[in-house]
Amino acid sequence: MKAIVLKERGAAGVVYDDIPAPPQPEGGVRVRMLAASVNRVDLYMRDNGAGITHSLPQVMGVDGVGEVMEADIDAGVRPDERVLLYPYEFCGVCRHCLAGDQPLCRTARIPGEHRDGTFAEQISLPARSLVKLRPDADVDQAAVLGVAYxxxxxxxxxxxxxxxxxxxxxxxxxxxxxxxxxxxxxxxxxxxxxxxxxxxxxxxxxxxxxxxxxxxxxxxxxxxxxxxxxxxxxxxxxxxxxxxxxxxxxxxxxxxxxxxxxxxxxxxxxxxxxxxxxxxxxxxxSTMGNMEEFRRLIRAWESGGFTPLIDSVFPLTEVPAAFARLEHPARLGKIVIRIAESTETS
Incomplete structure (x- = not known):
């Protein structure tokens, strides 16, 4: 599959590459990525990454939206359903998870920071890190919700x-x-x-x-x-x-x-x-939000409470240009990375 891989620090280390597709993990879900967004942490990972446990090479990208490819029968999602990625892997059993504050999970891992991320044609995640979206949900707007919003x-x-x-x-x-x-x-x-x-x-x-x-x-x-x-x-x-x-x-x-x-x-x-x-x-x-806050955010968006402002859209091949746009003083709102077309529209 195609992906944006950070192979070494600095702009030259951001490479559009062909890498093996991730397997479906036991009890997890394999997702075909439709779109993701660019965040400040992407630049931090590119240029420094200090204090974040990870190893290079690593797929970049923290949030995004996709469609289910493979899922266990009890995963709560089915193939071809559209899903929004909650930007944490969390254990579900530590005291913070049990209290409903997943960002404080002691073993939390964030895509694009601690593990391979969303700037790729596919990603595998635990089922509990996915939230179903309506089939007609706007892909670009959905892609920007997971981190910034x-x-x-x-x-x-x-x-x-x-x-x-x-x-x-x-x-x-x-x-x-x-x-x-x-x-x-x-x-x-x-x-x-x-x-x-x-x-x-x-x-x-x-x-x-x-x-x-x-x-x-x-x-x-x-x-x-x-x-x-x-x-x-x-x-x-x-x-x-x-x-x-x-x-x-x-x-x-x-x-x-x-x-x-x-x-x-x-x-x-x-x-x-x-x-x-x-x-x-x-x-x-404050760092992102818990799963209940994520669900409320999605409901507020789906009901028309707000409409995310999209500054620009880039294809996966042009992530370096998207990074340059993120640093441009004229940028206003979010930058989307378009990865694939939805099966609903293809």
């Missing part, structure tokens, strides 16, 4: 859920997770303020009736306080890290919450402990 769902609806009357600040709103958080917070009825830059992006968000602050020209914290009559944001979504951390803390309302899922600009900002305890602020770490 699931991560945003937990950030928006997790320990400090947004809702009507709350104010949510989303830093760097043009990225996949951040844009998803904007959509979900608006779906929840919250007032949303975003930071971004570039006239096209600023105009895009303002056309959605979202307050948009240009982080290159404005003092973000002062702008947020001005927009909220000095109150600040009840919830701040920040996956940028060191570069935005100070502004995120200064933008928070008293008793507010900051949720972080990334540190693309650095992982060691000032903690600003005095501000934390004086204003009784909370900081939460």
């Amino acid at each position: 699931l991560t945003a769902w937990r950030m928006v609806f997790g320990k400090a859920p947004a809702g009507p009357g709350s104010v949510v600040l989303v830093q760097g709103a043009g990225g996949g997770v951040s844009y998803a958080a904007v959509q979900l917070a608006r779906m929840a009825g919250a007032r949303v303020i975003v930071t971004t830059t570039g006239e096209d992006k600023l105009a895009h968000f303002r056309a959605l009736s979202v307050d948009a602050v240009d982080y290159r020209t404005a003092d973000v914290a002062k702008a947020v306080l001005s927009l909220t009559d000095g109150e600040g944001a009840d919830l701040v979504i920040d996956n940028v890290g060191e570069k935005t951390w100070g502004a995120s803390l200064r933008s928070m309302a008293r008793g507010g919450h900051l949720v972080t899922c990334g540190a693309t600009t650095g992982a060691h900002p000032s903690a600003d402990i005095q501000r934390l305890f004086v204003r009784q602020l909370s900081v939460h770490g």
